Amino acid sequence: MSWTTEQIAAMVEPDRAHRKAYTDPEIFDLEMERIFENTWIYIGHESQVKEPGDYYLAQVGRQPMIMVKDKNGEVQVLYNRCPHRGAQLCTARKGNTGNNFYCSYHAWTFHLDGKLESMPAKQAYEGTNLDFEDPEFHMARPARSDNYRGFWFAKLSEGGPDLRSHLGESASAFDQLIDRAPGKETEVVGSCFRMVQQSNWKIFLENQLDASHPGVTHESTGKSAQQVEAKIRADGKEVPLELSFLSDFARLGHDGWTKFGTIGFPNGHSSLEGYMGLRPDDPDTNEYVRRMYAAYGEEKAEEILAVNIHHMLVYPCNSVQPPLQQLRTIRPLGPDRTLTEIWHFRLKDAPEEIYRRSLAYYYLVNSPSTLVNADDLFNWWKCQHGLESSAREWVSFHRNAGQDIEEGDKTYSAPDTMSEMPLRHMMHAWRDYMTAEKEA
Numbered sequence: 382m383s384w385t386t387e388q389i390a391a392m393v394e395p396d397r398a399h400r401k402a403y404t405d406p407e408i409f410d411l412e413m414e415r416i417f418e419n420t421w422i423y424i425g426h427e428s429q430v431k432e433p434g435d436y437y438l439a440q441v442g443r444q445p446m447i448m449v450k451d452k453n454g455e456v457q458v459l460y461n462r463c464p465h466r467g468a469q470l471c472t473a474r475k476g477n478t479g480n481n482f483y484c485s486y487h488a489w490t491f492h493l494d495g496k497l498e499s500m501p502a503k504q505a506y507e508g509t510n511l512d513f514e515d516p517e518f519h520m521a522r523p524a525r526s527d528n529y530r531g532f533w534f535a536k537l538s539e540g541g542p543d544l545r546s547h548l549g550e551s552a553s554a555f556d557q558l559i560d561r562a563p564g565k566e567t568e569v570v571g572s573c574f575r576m577v578q579q580s581n582w583k584i585f586l587e588n589q590l591d592a593s594h595p596g597v598t599h600e601s602t603g604k605s606a607q608q609v610e611a612k613i614r615a616d617g618k619e620v621p622l623e624l625s626f627l628s629d630f631a632r633l634g635h636d637g638w639t640k641f642g643t644i645g646f647p648n649g650h651s652s653l654e655g656y657m658g659l660r661p662d663d664p665d666t667n668e669y670v671r672r673m674y675a676a677y678g679e680e681k682a683e684e685i686l687a688v689n690i691h692h693m694l695v696y697p698c699n700s701v702q703p704p705l706q707q708l709r710t711i712r713p714l715g716p717d718r719t720l721t722e723i724w725h726f727r728l729k730d731a732p733e734e735i736y737r738r739s740l741a742y743y744y745l746v747n748s749p750s751t752l753v754n755a756d757d758l759f760n761w762w763k764c765q766h767g768l769e770s771s772a773r774e775w776v777s778f779h780r781n782a783g784q785d786i787e788e789g790d791k792t793y794s795a796p797d798t799m800s801e802m803p804l805r806h807m808m809h810a811w812r813d814y815m816t817a818e819k820e821a
């Protein structure tokens with residue numbers, strides 16, 4: 382069927398959403414057009430391309446993109462498509478392309494800013510409509526690209542808000558990834574974990590702020606970690622902080638998980654308050670705080686460290702966990718397939734042990750090989766299959782519905798709840814994007 386705007390709007394009610402929003406191939410195509418190819422989508426961090434010629438591939442909606450460092454040290458975002466007969470110019474995920482892009486099909490070459498440089502038998506184009514100055518013969522650019530403090534985004538349509546306005550308060554997640562560094566800089570470490578989830582992209586985003594699932598889905602992991610902790614204690618040794626990343630899942634219990642507030646921001650962004658107590662009184666943390674005081678002064682350093690976010694969802698494509706320097710980005714591949722990239726960052730001039738802590742979280746909680754992630758992936762796969770059945774038409778977001786607290790342009794979950802407010806908030810944003818007039 383072809384979906385009308387009215388039908389799409391009717392898929393989202395105040396406390397539920399229609400299953401076809403997660404399963405229908407035409408809805409998926411419309412999402413690509415109206416959300417992913419229409420709003421600001423994360424490309425990558427500038428530290429992925431340090432030297433001229435360094436490039437990294439990304440995807441915006443269905444469009445293959447390249448982030449490259451040009452000869453002037455500027456980051457350029459270009460479509461990965463040769464203007465001659467369409468070949469992709471880069472196929473390795475990352476690398477250094479040298480002084481130019483070279484198309485392996487007929488050897489057209491392009492400057493690092495995408496301008497056509499040359500081709501064999503150039504004289505054959507004399508007197509034709511091919512004009513070296515005409516952008517039609519350059520590598521195409523997205524309508525807009527911009528960065529927020531080194532985090533690069535592209536927008537494939539003109540109009541709409543600039544990047545800073547689009548991000549609004551969600552930008553604080555990127556601030557935190559930088560400002561928590563005593564050296565006031567951050568950089569990605571190595572490459573990322575990539576995996577394909579067999580489920581819709583919205584199921585992933587919803588899970589990130591779903592406080593009611595960790596105590597259930599990750600209970601077995603939490604209990605196992607508690608047993609390991611008990612054994613370490615019985616041996617008279619100190620329990621490493623990293624184990625609490627796992628044992629918290631069991632320790633917090635139902636009441637524990639009600640303590641953490643969530644906030645919905647304009648444009649679909651949302652946050653979950655931190656719960657991990659990442660400022661223990663240990664020598665590494667104390668040394669880190671000392672370096673932060675030296676860099677910023679005590680008052681400013683405390684202000685930075687007081688920001689307590691576990692997850693910031695930058696709709697529709699990022700989940701950022703600033704206190705542990707993690708960033709996940711999603712690239713939807715189909716209604717039931719979603720590519721996730723999981724990055725982590727190193728804070729300049731922080732003690733090595735603070736970096737090791739974020740690395741441990743990367744391996745223990747976020748990597749594709751952990752039990753935590755495996756249990757999540759299995760649930761999302763089961764949700765996708767369940768939603769493909771016509772047994773019921775609706776997905777329920779009723780928990781604490783009607784109790785959300787609106788203040789200015791923010792929506793707060795009711796206190797002491799595991800409210801599904803962020804899930805309702807995202808689906809309402811989805812409806813707004815999907816039914817808006819396309820930005821010209």
Ligand code: FES
Binds near residue numbers: 465467468484
């Ligand atoms: S397709 Fe690129 S040079 Fe022909």
Ligand SMILES: [Fe+2]
Binds near residue numbers: 594
């Ligand atoms: Fe989970």
